Amino acid sequence: MERVLARLCDIVGARATGAAGVRADHGRSEAYHAARPPDLVVFPETTQEVAAIVALCRDLRLPLVPFGAGTSLEGNTAAPHGGVCLDMGRMDRVLAVNAEDMDVRVQPGITRKQLNAQLRDTGLFFPIDPGADASIGGMTSTRASGTMAVRYGTMKDNVLALEVVLADGRVIRTARRARKSAAGYDLTRLFVGAEGTLGVITEVTLKLHPQPDAISSAVCAFPDLKAAVDTAIAIIQSGVPVARIELLDAVMIQGINLHARLDLPEMPHLFFEFHGSRAYAAEQAETAQALAGEFGGLGFQWATTTEERSRLWHARDNTLYAGLALRPGARALITDVCVPISRLAECLVATAADIAETGLIAPVVGHVGDGNFHLLVLLDPESPEEMARARAFNDRLVLRALALDGTCTGEHGIGLGKMDFLALELGEAVDVMRAVKGALDPLGLMNPGKIFRPTPSSDGEQP
Amino acid sequence: MERVLARLCDIVGARATGAAGVRADHGRSEAYHAARPPDLVVFPETTQEVAAIVALCRDLRLPLVPFGAGTSLEGNTAAPHGGVCLDMGRMDRVLAVNAEDMDVRVQPGITRKQLNAQLRDTGLFFPIDPGADASIGGMTSTRASGTMAVRYGTMKDNVLALEVVLADGRVIRTARRARKSAAGYDLTRLFVGAEGTLGVITEVTLKLHPQPDAISSAVCAFPDLKAAVDTAIAIIQSGVPVARIELLDAVMIQGINLHARLDLPEMPHLFFEFHGSRAYAAEQAETAQALAGEFGGLGFQWATTTEERSRLWHARDNTLYAGLALRPGARALITDVCVPISRLAECLVATAADIAETGLIAPVVGHVGDGNFHLLVLLDPESPEEMARARAFNDRLVLRALALDGTCTGEHGIGLGKMDFLALELGEAVDVMRAVKGALDPLGLMNPGKIFRPTPSSDGEQP
Numbered sequence: 001m002e003r004v005l006a007r008l009c010d011i012v013g014a015r016a017t018g019a020a021g022v023r024a025d026h027g028r029s030e031a032y033h034a035a036r037p038p039d040l041v042v043f044p045e046t047t048q049e050v051a052a053i054v055a056l057c058r059d060l061r062l063p064l065v066p067f068g069a070g071t072s073l074e075g076n077t078a079a080p081h082g083g084v085c086l087d088m089g090r091m092d093r094v095l096a097v098n099a100e101d102m103d104v105r106v107q108p109g110i111t112r113k114q115l116n117a118q119l120r121d122t123g124l125f126f127p128i129d130p131g132a133d134a135s136i137g138g139m140t141s142t143r144a145s146g147t148m149a150v151r152y153g154t155m156k157d158n159v160l161a162l163e164v165v166l167a168d169g170r171v172i173r174t175a176r177r178a179r180k181s182a183a184g185y186d187l188t189r190l191f192v193g194a195e196g197t198l199g200v201i202t203e204v205t206l207k208l209h210p211q212p213d214a215i216s217s218a219v220c221a222f223p224d225l226k227a228a229v230d231t232a233i234a235i236i237q238s239g240v241p242v243a244r245i246e247l248l249d250a251v252m253i254q255g256i257n258l259h260a261r262l263d264l265p266e267m268p269h270l271f272f273e274f275h276g277s278r279a280y281a282a283e284q285a286e287t288a289q290a291l292a293g294e295f296g297g298l299g300f301q302w303a304t305t306t307e308e309r310s311r312l313w314h315a316r317d318n319t320l321y322a323g324l325a326l327r328p329g330a331r332a333l334i335t336d337v338c339v340p341i342s343r344l345a346e347c348l349v350a351t352a353a354d355i356a357e358t359g360l361i362a363p364v365v366g367h368v369g370d371g372n373f374h375l376l377v378l379l380d381p382e383s384p385e386e387m388a389r390a391r392a393f394n395d396r397l398v399l400r401a402l403a404l405d406g407t408c409t410g411e412h413g414i415g416l417g418k419m420d421f422l423a424l425e426l427g428e429a430v431d432v433m434r435a436v437k438g439a440l441d442p443l444g445l446m447n448p449g450k451i452f453r454p455t456p457s458s459d460g461e462q463p
Numbered sequence: 464m465e466r467v468l469a470r471l472c473d474i475v476g477a478r479a480t481g482a483a484g485v486r487a488d489h490g491r492s493e494a495y496h497a498a499r500p501p502d503l504v505v506f507p508e509t510t511q512e513v514a515a516i517v518a519l520c521r522d523l524r525l526p527l528v529p530f531g532a533g534t535s536l537e538g539n540t541a542a543p544h545g546g547v548c549l550d551m552g553r554m555d556r557v558l559a560v561n562a563e564d565m566d567v568r569v570q571p572g573i574t575r576k577q578l579n580a581q582l583r584d585t586g587l588f589f590p591i592d593p594g595a596d597a598s599i600g601g602m603t604s605t606r607a608s609g610t611m612a613v614r615y616g617t618m619k620d621n622v623l624a625l626e627v628v629l630a631d632g633r634v635i636r637t638a639r640r641a642r643k644s645a646a647g648y649d650l651t652r653l654f655v656g657a658e659g660t661l662g663v664i665t666e667v668t669l670k671l672h673p674q675p676d677a678i679s680s681a682v683c684a685f686p687d688l689k690a691a692v693d694t695a696i697a698i699i700q701s702g703v704p705v706a707r708i709e710l711l712d713a714v715m716i717q718g719i720n721l722h723a724r725l726d727l728p729e730m731p732h733l734f735f736e737f738h739g740s741r742a743y744a745a746e747q748a749e750t751a752q753a754l755a756g757e758f759g760g761l762g763f764q765w766a767t768t769t770e771e772r773s774r775l776w777h778a779r780d781n782t783l784y785a786g787l788a789l790r791p792g793a794r795a796l797i798t799d800v801c802v803p804i805s806r807l808a809e810c811l812v813a814t815a816a817d818i819a820e821t822g823l824i825a826p827v828v829g830h831v832g833d834g835n836f837h838l839l840v841l842l843d844p845e846s847p848e849e850m851a852r853a854r855a856f857n858d859r860l861v862l863r864a865l866a867l868d869g870t871c872t873g874e875h876g877i878g879l880g881k882m883d884f885l886a887l888e889l890g891e892a893v894d895v896m897r898a899v900k901g902a903l904d905p906l907g908l909m910n911p912g913k914i915f916r917p918t919p920s921s922d923g924e925q926p
Contacts (some may be wrong), residue, residue, distance in 0.1 A: 100805035118783040172892040181870035189652035210702035239673035342563035407644035430636040439902035
């Protein structure tokens with residue numbers, strides 16, 4: 001590795017290292033998976049440097065793992081086969097804001113909060129909010145979504161074009177800047193959600209949205225999960241373009257009461273946000289409030305000031321820490337599934353019964369408008385037995401979601417954690433993914449060991 | 464071909480033919496390209512039949528061209544290499560409506576109007592409207608969009624999952640029915656817009672949308688194209704979710720006055736439609752009207768009754784025929800490009816000057832909210848010289864759009880007509896498309912000669 005490091009330093013100067021601390025920082029994440037550090041970490045500053053690094057890794061047959069903010073939840077940036085970690089954090093510039101076209105071109109290392117800070121005076125914003133302050137490149141690669149997806153879509157819907165360094169070191173652009181195109185295969189969407197297994201993203205062109213004139217937020221308690229889900233279904237069917245509609249179960253409410261010093265009744269809640277003109281945001285809120293009443297909602301609590309609203313959504317955004325507050329010293333197995341919304345209540349109720357049987361604490365938070373929910377299974381970090389129980393529970397959860405025509409992951413990606421579930425979910429379609437992988441990365445060097453287990457290929461060696 | 468026909472009849476009984484009339488019907492389209500009939504036409508009724516036909520064609524090394532309603536505009540369903548045309552028209556059933564989930568699973572041969580007729584009582588509708596009564600499978604394969612895309616997105620945004628018969632006869636599903644997923648590569652989007660070159664779509668699961676409580680429509684004349692475009696930009700930046708905003712130039716207004724017996728001033732116009740609650744549709748219309756006034760709009764003309772509204776949008780939907788009315792006996796070279804909206808006025812003005820120099824008549828209609836516009840270049844069908852002039856004009860149009868960071872086609876697809884432009888637009892990215900094509904269709908039998916020109920491949924023969 002000494003010699004590899006010297007070659008990397010030829011490309012990036014002092015911005016490459018094999019230091020144990022830096023390697024360790026890039027091997028762990030917020031995921032429950034064991035840390036898998038890379039052999040070397042390099043901090044490129046330009047597309048040309050990335051291309052040179054990729055070409056070098058290809059020549060040396062070294063695995064290459066792109067790394068953003070390290071906030072992914074399925075070990076997506078771990079380095080199970082070692083190799084070189086490309087930390088994209090220094091490529092964090094806004095390259096062009098096109099206000100009339102409502103788009104922006106950025107480098108992948110910029111985080112969503114950094115981006116929105118730089119957009120503040122344009123009247124535009126980038127809405128996708130997965131909670132963590134993830135990097136745009138990482139969000140693109142994981143096909144991230146989060147609380148605002150019900151209104152603004154996921155990364156799939158908000159990436160206009162990408163610049164990508166291919167496995168052979170060539171640099172391509174996947175699309176022009178037109179708002180739509182019917183010109184050939186949708187390469188943009190091929191790289192969105194590919195978790196760095198097909199190439200390294202070096203630029204992202206994103207759609208932006210007008211900052212709403214008015215934002216209003218509310219919380220509403222419900223007697224049970226089904227009442228909350230039925231309310232969400234009715235609101236969406238009514239055509240109200242709710243900006244956020246988040247479900248928190250009674251256990252999670254306990255957690256955020258503890259962590260964010262709120263004082264909500266310990267029952268399932270929906271958190272709402274409405275965007276629009278002043279009149280339209282009010283109209284949406286009225287419709288939602290009336291529908292919540294019909295389904296047994298126990299009254300809207302409005303967050304009328306900006307401060308109250310921030311406190312509420314800050315509490316929601318920090319449910320990871322709020323959940324952990326329920327069992328001091330615990331770590332969490334974090335997982336997510338997504339089902340058709342008509343099956344969501346059924347899935348949640350069965351899951352609650354299952355978790356009760358495990359004897360573990362596992363608060364739930366969900367993007368209910370999409371049928372997507374997360375569980376944080378709280379574990380004693382010293383107890384392999386608890387981890388085994390949690391993993392068995394996770395297996396049952398995913399099988400339950402698949403049985404309801406759902407997916408093994410709504411937004412965290414496959415990473416290391418869900419490779420076997422992917423095959424259960426999509427069957428022979430996974431062979432098509434493998435064929436695409438083999439065509440674009442015949443040596444299997446791009447983030448190997450993610451999405452699907454490597455299989456021997458006639459086209460090249462696998463690490 | 465006699466023997467091939469016999470083998471096809473083993474699969475589908477009498478639903479296969481080599482009759483000259485049927486072949487001719489499947490070789491022509493609304494495109495300006497020369498008719499290229501297939502050798503045989505087969506009318507499958509089930510996925511199993513499609514899979515058997517695909518496997519047969521593979522064994523016999525015969526090209527295979529899927530065919531929907533024949534309304535595509537770039538020769539996308541022509542058979543330049545002969546072979547078997549799969550007419551999907553008999554696979555036209557609605558398989559499942561999931562009203563709570565706002566989705567529907569259909570066979571690909573159903574047309575959008577047939578689908579909406581069957582959805583009428585559900586409170587839901589499928590909004591994508593390319594004008595023609597295209598089939599859902601064809602719209603999926605062409606990544607169609609049309610007048611409502613500015614509000615509801617394109618096919619890319621509205622297809623949840625596909626069933627596809629691969630080139631080797633295997634049947635896959637690209638996704639489950641969850642509203643979103645981060646599970647592996649986005650195979651759904653890979654097949655959306657692939658023009659049948661990667662497989663045959665046999666089922667489509669579509670997102671549906673709530674029928675709006677209120678719809679209002681208006682037209683507004685503008686002194687010039689730039690004023691109309693600036694109005695559209697301002698409306699979209701204001702956050703008004705306009706359902707349709709269509710630009711028609713003065714020449715196209717002449718045509719629809721003739722064809723639809725309207726009496727609009729012969730100036731550039733915007734046609735508007737607003738969807739929402741009664742109050743919100745009215746609010747949107749007020750905002751749009753005020754902005755149009757700021758940019759020199761000459762007053763909104765409201766279509767208040769359902770009848771007036773239908774007449775207006777019927778006129779818009781029939782711009783092909785309206786355009787042809789301007790030169791009786793003509794046929795049209797129809798083309799489309801799409802540019803960032805900030806460059807649209809510039810592109811339109813330069814294009815108008817260019818068309819004036821050619822001495823041809825070419826009305827313009829555009830989905831101005833997306834920066835996408837169409838030209839119908841009206842031609843004497845007996846004059847190769849006019850066709851040559853029109854083709855040269857089309858070349859310049861596309862190069863102009865590309866120079867403005869636009870795309871060679873916003874919604875018609877590449878088909879036969881824009882293969883060379885695709886390479887100019889995306890450069891080496893086209894090699895990635897070819898690699899994907901080679902991986903999924905190594906024999907090059909799926910709709911060959913579309914999207915990119917076949918190149919000899921080491922993996923297999925090319926027809």
